[in-house]
Amino acid sequence: xxxxxxxxxxxxxxxxxxxxxxxxxxxxxxxxxxxxxxxxxxxxxxxxxxxxxxxxxxxxxxxxxxxxxxxxxxxxxxxxxxxxxxxxxxxxxxxxxxxxxxxxxxxxxxxxxxxxxxxxxxxxxxxxxxxxxxxxxxxxxxxxxxxxxxxxxxxxxxxxxxxxxxxxxxxxxxxxxxxxxxxxxxxxxxxxxxxxxxxxxxxxxxxxxxxxxxxxxxxxxxxxxxxxxxxxxxxxxxxxxxxxxxxxxxxxxxxxxxxxxx
Amino acid sequence: xxxxxxxxxxxxxxxxxxxxxxxxxxxxxxxxxxxxxxxxxxxxxxxxxxxxxxxxxxxxxxxxxxxxxxxxxxxxxxxxxxxxxxxxxxxxxxxxxxxxxxxxxxxxxxxxxxxxxxxxxxxxxxxxxxxxxxxxxxxxxxxxxxxxxxxxxxxxxxxxxxxxxxxxxxxxxxxxxxxxxxxxxxxxxxxxxxxxxxxxxxxxxxxxxxxxxxxxxxxxxxxxxxxxxxxxxxxxxxxxxxxxxxxxxxxxxxxxxxxxxx
Numbered sequence: 083x084x085x086x087x088x089x090x091x092x093x094x095x096x097x098x099x100x101x102x103x104x105x106x107x108x109x110x111x112x113x114x115x116x117x118x119x120x121x122x123x124x125x126x127x128x129x130x131x132x133x134x135x136x137x138x139x140x141x142x143x144x145x146x147x148x149x150x151x152x153x154x155x156x157x158x159x160x161x162x163x164x165x166x167x168x169x170x171x172x173x174x175x176x177x178x179x180x181x182x183x184x185x186x187x188x189x190x191x192x193x194x195x196x197x198x199x200x201x202x203x204x205x206x207x208x209x210x211x212x213x214x215x216x217x218x219x220x221x222x223x224x225x226x227x228x229x230x231x232x233x234x235x236x237x238x239x240x241x242x243x244x245x246x247x248x249x250x251x252x253x254x255x256x257x258x259x260x261x262x263x264x265x266x267x268x269x270x271x272x273x274x275x276x277x278x279x280x281x282x283x284x285x286x287x288x289x290x291x292x293x294x295x296x297x298x299x300x301x302x303x304x305x306x307x308x309x310x311x312x313x314x315x316x317x318x319x320x321x322x323x324x325x326x327x328x329x330x331x332x333x334x335x336x337x338x339x340x341x342x343x344x
Numbered sequence: 345x346x347x348x349x350x351x352x353x354x355x356x357x358x359x360x361x362x363x364x365x366x367x368x369x370x371x372x373x374x375x376x377x378x379x380x381x382x383x384x385x386x387x388x389x390x391x392x393x394x395x396x397x398x399x400x401x402x403x404x405x406x407x408x409x410x411x412x413x414x415x416x417x418x419x420x421x422x423x424x425x426x427x428x429x430x431x432x433x434x435x436x437x438x439x440x441x442x443x444x445x446x447x448x449x450x451x452x453x454x455x456x457x458x459x460x461x462x463x464x465x466x467x468x469x470x471x472x473x474x475x476x477x478x479x480x481x482x483x484x485x486x487x488x489x490x491x492x493x494x495x496x497x498x499x500x501x502x503x504x505x506x507x508x509x510x511x512x513x514x515x516x517x518x519x520x521x522x523x524x525x526x527x528x529x530x531x532x533x534x535x536x537x538x539x540x541x542x543x544x545x546x547x548x549x550x551x552x553x554x555x556x557x558x559x560x561x562x563x564x565x566x567x568x569x570x571x572x573x574x575x576x577x578x579x580x581x582x583x584x585x586x587x588x589x590x591x592x593x594x595x596x597x598x599x600x601x602x603x604x605x606x
Contacts, residue, residue, distance in 0.1 A: 091353030
């Protein structure tokens, strides 16, 4: 009960795809964890100890969840001068959703607006009540994700995936300097492809030639249908070759299929 | 590690002053916990079981900390349909600060701006990284608290206390509909005194005839000196009879001293 992770959400986490004991996008996960530690003022755990963890996952596809809290101590909100962070981890078998890769997904806009806090933007920290409340907005299993705008009305992300879209032939993704989680697959794709970080309202989604939801565990889900927060359809996309190039680029990094039967 | 309180800060807490096993402002604490449960969509624990906890504290002054998380389960951010909340509690001996009651305190403005999230405003939930970062802005033990504005520049609260001030003879406190924790002592004082909830910028603090920091554990600290975020003095107040009336009203509710030697 005295762990500051539990008391205040004073910590960070990473969820890492592991195939036969080998982690995917490891450097990107470690870079984000390190950035988080710097912002929160916590020492990073020993990198060699961290690097041993993926091998503990069993054969096949697993997700390794790392959680790093500031540990115990301090006086109320004041952190201890020399915190002893606590590292927890668990692995679980993982089954991806090939039908989402192939056919695309249906998503909706969420009603919840993300609060703007530049100090914490991009980090995968443990203060995730907004994500919990947003994800509670729907229970229909046919809805794969919900899109989130910030309190100024800009499109930011989905509840647990990042957004990329193509508009006028150009790849774009929301700028995450005010809120949202800067996903590791998004980061790696930003390095490899001419994707531009933009500020745009939710109307952009319906104007896009293609939209994808991406994260380092699920891979790339093309968006086939977008509804408003009440479930009224706003736009449809036919999933075709226009969607496959970005997907193939990302899936090659994750060891996921890069081609799909028409 | 699978407790949603740890994973996402998906829960609530209360810190309750207990004297010889008898809790102070119990109804206000339970009302806030109940409001939090309603917003988060969690069942409230059995009220009789909760009511037995203060008696577990030892003799003298203690603080009882209650923590209620949504428990385990769900799929990622999606909460389980029928969550089984987990209640944790601990008690600790507590020593108040009579010198702060008597002489007042020195406070400063924090640099951090609170993000605006009306859905969570007022709740004492477990997503408290902003408070941790704000409290990390100073280590000088002579600084008792830090004042926080929201991202629109309105004064909201201190890192773990609420603010009340007197201006033109009128008692005012920041409106907490966008962020901040609605303290139980503040709530009870709002019920008993003609205190008006207002939206005001930080300049109000230097204009006030008196300012107090209040919470249900520490009682009422008059503010004697206010500095800016760099430590430059902005205003001073001589602690006198003008400060004592509100303090006496609050302290009577907490069993704290209501009169101080000049």
